[in-house]
Amino acid sequence: MTDKTTENANLIAGATGDWEIVIGLEVHAQVSSDAKLFSGAATTFGAEPNTQVSLVDAAMPGMLPVINWKCVEQAVRTGLGLKAQINRYSVFDRKNYFYPDLPQGYQISQYLQPIVGEGEIEIDLEGGDVKTIGIERLHLEQDAGKSLHDQHPDLSFVDLNRSGVALMEIVSRPDMRSAAEAQAYVKKLRAILRYLGTCDGNMEQGSLRADVNVSVRKPGGDLGTRCEIKNVNSIRFIGQAIEHEARRQVDIIEDGGEIDQETRLFDPKRGETRSMRSKEEAHDYRYFPDPDLLPLTFSAEFVEDIARALPELPDDKKNRFMQDYSLSAYDAGVLVSEAENADFFEQAAKGRDAKATANMVIGSVFAGLNKAGLSISESPVKAEQIGQLVDLMSDQTISSRIAKDVFDLMFDDGPDQGRDPADIVEEKGLKQVTDTGAIEAAVDEVIAANPDKVEQAKAKPKMAGWFVGQVMQATDGKANPQAVNQLVLAKLGIEDQ
Amino acid sequence: MGQGNDLTALTLAQARDGLRAKEFTARELTQSFVDRVAASEKLNAYILQTPEHALEAAERSDARLGADDARPLEGLPLGVKDLFCTRGVRTTACSNILGDFTPPYESKVTENLWADGALMLGKLNNDEFAMGSSNETSAYGACLNPWRTDAGEALVPGGSSGGSSAAIAARLGLAATATDTGGSIRQPAALTGTVGLKPTYGRCSRWGIVAFASSLDQAGPITRTVRDSAIMLTSMAGHDARDTTSVDMVVPDYEAALTGDIRGLRIGVPKEYRIDTMPLEIEALWQQGMDWLRDAGAEIVDVSLPHTKYALPAYYIIAPAEASSNLARYDGVRYGARKMGDDIDDMYARTRGEGFGEEVQRRLLIGTYALSAGYYDAYYLKALQVRRLIAQDFENAYEHCDLLLTPTTPSAAFPLDKGQSDPLEMYLNDVFTVTVNLAGLPGISVPAGLDAKGLPLGLQLIGKAFGEEELLRAAQVLEEAAGFSAKPDDWWTSS
Amino acid sequence: MVRRIAGLARIQVDDDKLPALAKELSAILGFVEQLSEVDTENVKPYTSPVEMQIKARADAVTDGGYPEDILANAPEKDDGYFAVPKVVE
Known part of the structure; x- marks a missing residue:
């Protein structure tokens, strides 16, 4: 024990x-x-x-x-x-x-x-x-x-x-x-x-x-x-x-x-x-x-x-979430604390990346509601919209960072005029840049502008992160971070670790 | 006031039939009773008269009678024991603690009566919270028995329904409602030469009746004849969703059960009721009762109710214990007479110390003690176990008989102040009636004769649970055989 | 004993009445003492003469909404409340 x-x-x-x-x-x-x-x-x-x-x-x-x-x-x-x-x-x-x-x-x-x-x-x-x-x-x-x-x-x-x-x-x-x-x-x-x-x-x-x-x-x-x-x-x-x-x-x-x-x-x-x-x-x-x-x-x-009509109770639900969705005990515990929260999650996660959905629900939805003093039923962002948002991340349309921004915009919209995430991405031009040519140009530009940093990075590979950050900034965060990372390392001649 | 053409001399059944035959009006009938009630204050049977109520209702009844739209009790004036809550009419259970409590509701039993066309002459005296056997514990003072000794000595009308019994004996109503917790209908009926019926527990709703002991209380009528009791019970009885101890059984037409035929009926005579102190004339009357019933075709069988001796002690634990809890609501907070104190507990103690009379206080203390930590098992639990044995005694006896015949009381009406010195002596009045309450059975007292002093004596018939039809049938045969026709001298009216 | 029980029952009893009351109560208790003669081993306590399934009501609001009636008989009321001497917790 x-x-x-x-x-x-x-x-x-x-x-x-x-x-x-x-x-x-x-x-x-x-x-x-x-x-x-x-x-x-x-x-x-x-x-x-x-x-x-x-x-x-x-x-x-x-x-x-x-x-x-x-x-x-x-x-x-x-x-x-x-x-x-x-x-x-x-x-x-x-x-x-x-x-x-x-x-x-x-x-x-x-x-x-x-x-x-x-x-x-x-x-x-x-x-x-x-x-x-x-x-x-x-x-x-x-x-x-x-x-x-x-x-x-x-x-x-x-x-x-x-x-x-x-x-x-x-x-x-x-x-x-x-x-x-x-x-x-x-x-x-x-x-x-x-x-x-x-x-x-x-x-x-x-x-x-x-x-x-x-x-x-x-x-x-x-x-x-x-x-x-x-x-x-x-x-x-x-x-x-x-x-x-x-x-x-x-x-x-x-x-x-x-x-x-x-x-x-x-x-x-x-x-x-x-x-x-x-x-x-x-x-x-x-x-x-x-x-x-x-x-x-x-x-x-x-x-x-x-007994036959009894609903699934928190412990059972938690175990099921851990098994079916491969969630950690902690995440599952947080999600099942209220039946409505668990329902919201399950609705959002249906047929999607459950872990990413859990992160979004716990990190964005619960945090946002908590701050605004709202209950889950009053959430300005609906479960289905969270699902769409996760989809946009999964198919690499947006990065998780952009997703956070999109969520904030949806949350601020309020429940009545709530735009769907795809519309916001479209409207604001937040689509992730996956075109390697465009990213390469941006990487080249940053490298060319910072010869001293290039030298430092060659000695200290961790400096590569600085270049990635610069490129992301230059692309308004829309560049695919993984693609940027790979290109930076290649151009600097650093082994991918 | 003579009894010749006096409408108050009629039985309830006669009055009912006379109204339908249009021999007189409800207004006339009611006025006769209103006048007689007003002229009989010396008896102190009514503690509140409601003549306007009665006369207004009589007008409405006359309209219905005129339209041949009469309900079963159309236009029949009744008295109501002050334990029944009556909407808009002061209800006190004859206790100071209720002050001028005016219920915004009507008890189910009286509601049934009014729905059947009966009307109320007023509220009747009773022992405070129905605790007593002489009506002397009433906060409104003693009620007098219309019967008195030849020497003119004042007697009690019995209790707790003393106002009800006195009123019916004195023709101050065609019938009265009453309640019976340990004998409170049957004992006063016996002491006044009237008929008192305690129905099976659960036959009448307790809703709206000031509670004394919830597992024992039952409402019933006091009337001048068995037929009148049958008519009254038909209207009073019935299931009530608001009292879940009331039983959902069809209410038969009890009057129709009075066929006069009791051939083959087995009447049990319990040997344990032959107590040492029983006066010879009561024993003789009991024997007479057996003979009457045998002559009518019934079979008399000896039976045994071995735990009879323990009924009174069990009752004097159970009833006070329940009462100590039932009467906790009289605390001066929401209704009733409040006596201010230094703080809330002082207010409670004064309100209850001054509001309850001595007998009620005694019983509340006994009940509180019997339930208190360390005594519960020895007193309360033990009494509940003995109660089961008493109930089983009856079940066993009913394997050999259909009804039981016993005396109703160990004595005729007694003088006022007799029981003041020793409460226990007063409790012994219930010795023949209390077993019936403990077992939840129906019982009826029928006037059967006079004692040497010229005072009425009653015999009690006890039935099986919900066996009121058989009980009333036999009671009517007994009534007829006894041919009790004595009436008290009308010494109390003023005109 | 009588004082303690009277306290539990919230009944004020004057000191001069205590001895007589104690005597009456002990006489009554002495009388009911006979019950101890009865063998009640394994006897189930009898709590009600009716032996049937408890009857219930449906969960519906069918009552209430008449505060005037509830307060009509109150010895003291204030602003829709019953009023009592201040209670110290």
Whole structure:
């Protein structure tokens, strides 16, 4: 296993020696569905307060939950995507506690018998290493409403639009040993959920958020007391929170103190975690089976039907890209991070030089979109146009350098008036010069104008590159670089190396 | 007010038929009840009267009756237990914590009744959140039983549907809706000489009924006759997509099931119901009931329900546990009466400490305790296991019989304040009724006689799940054989 | 014990009422204690009288959009929100 080396590299140094961080994550992923888990109210983000609230969501007296079957399908789909055990009999329990944005005074969740059991995720680490992280369980539950504490000096405001929205709580094993591993886990989980279409993964809108359990121990020692950092809502913050929290715990232990098992909050402004004052009281959630809901059961065929319709997932796609397109693990990994990106690539690469297409997609398209803050679906350059551009390189109509310029022109065109690459090459006269006579004339000209450099080059063959550059400049970059190179070497009488 | 030409003396079936025969109008019928309700405030059966509602609806009913377009309950005035949410009409479950809560929705059961043409006279008293057996825990004060001792001693109407039973016994409505979690329909019916039917769990939708214990609660009618109960259930019952514990089964015409023929029916008599403390007159009445049914052609068989003794203890874990969670929503945030505090937790504690009465608080504490860490297995889980054994007892018994006959209550109506000192003593009222809720079965209490003090006593028939037709058929035979015709003296009306 | 449970249930109980309440509760608990006599080995807990497949709804937006009704009974509201004493996290 790669575990040993990875772990060792992850140790953090303390005054008494090295420490190991042990991390487990509970990710709350909002199920992609139009209506809530137990009511027909809408789930869209950003609506006016309390407009997406049914009588059920507001816990009016006598209201009863009715499960949204789509949410069940989504949980099963996700479970299959995590290669997990699907439990065809599961039970909804009530988790009882008081909070102003929890209208029923309990959250309907699944405690002892969740819909999905053990599974796993392979995470991609730097240097191409892969590590398997265990999934303990996935269960369905209701989201709470939202409390706003900063709108009024003496009051908190409650908006129940989120109340009752379906969540999947996905619990990992404490298998991660560094902030980077935890981040890789969330990235990979997010990618899988997005591939499956079971959660949009939007962390800014709270569709995906993580409770991070952190403890430290001497390498190989017993597990330490853990702290739970609640509701961390970005991958960057997850890293910061873990690093700060691990350091805090090491400092306390090394100062002779003890870690209190507690819930903490991450403050992004200060980059540190702090104890949650309101949750200090020991929790006693008094779970019991919800008598308003019968056990959740479904047939093996139901699971098989979902399994059959499962899309290709990131790991499989990556392997296929490496095999079918001879791409490096790195390139394949970058291309499959989002299903839409991979689709874009495949569309562009169809029947073409895949490696060149990958370079163009990663080096130009992704870079350009990133800079412009656009998503792949908003790309001004379409996949088919990237394909045409690669074709122009392959048949030597343009050089890769010119191709880059052509791409920039297409990108600047925007999506509406987007010219095809061939038109741009034609319009701007960017066609590569392959006529040896014309190139030879240009080479001769440069050699004649620089007798001193010729002497130097004969002594130091690397100088030949200078001549190539001069010729390329003289031809506005349109000369075929290989032809130029060969001619320069021949004329200078340097052996081709 | 005499009962001679008084329209309030009619049964629901008689009133229905009289309206169709155009012997009187819905307006006249309703006005009679509105007047009588207004004159009967001494009983405290209604905590809210809605005469305008009733009279307006009666006008509409008269139009339909005139056009021979009458629905099954056209123009029939009913009372509604305050546990049923009624659109635009204050609904409190007789608890201070709900304040003046006015639901923007209508419970499914009452919606069914209105859709069939019935109309509402007002909201009826009950024990707070249906927790009680005497109607004394109501935030609106005790409701009085129209029956009283010869010495004039005030008695409870039973509970929790005490307002419903008192109202029907006092002719303050043709029928009333009620709910039964441990006996709350049948026990008050027995104590007031009325008929109380608790249907099979899942027969009526719980949607819009203030929840007490979700796995036990079931709505049903309190009426003056078995036929009226059959008519009411036909309208109240039915599947509701909003209550997934309601069962998607055709609702039969229960009135049509009243053939009077129970020949060959096997009536089981469970020996465990012969408790040591049972008064002789109740035991005698029970024996009388067996004889009546045997005379009508039924066969009496001895059966055993061995876990009966554990039903009350199991109930007093399960019902409070569910209630502790169901009543967590009364927190002063979204509706109801809020009591401000120093912070949010203080607000909760005051709102709930002042908003809930003592009995409700007791049960919430018991329920919270039974579910709390370290006690769940010993109390809650254990109670659920015992509940299965109790349900299995019935299944086993029904291999040998079709219905069960038992007394409804261990005593007749008792004086007010009797149970104040010892909550446990009050709980014993449910001893014969609670098993039925635990097993989810239908049960009916039929007035069968009077005790030595002249107070009504009831007999209970218990059916198989969704066996309401058979149950009602036998109940009507029992009713007829008993020929219960006693009525309370009309001591409470003011005019 | 009573104080802790009352805290969990968010019910304020006055100190002078505690002893009587504790006595009542322990009487009730003593009564239900009989359950321990029953042999329940391998007995499946009974959670609902109905034994059928859970019924579900389709994923369609059919509800909501009436904030006035939702807020109509609120003890305190502000700007479309429910309002409560400030909560400190």
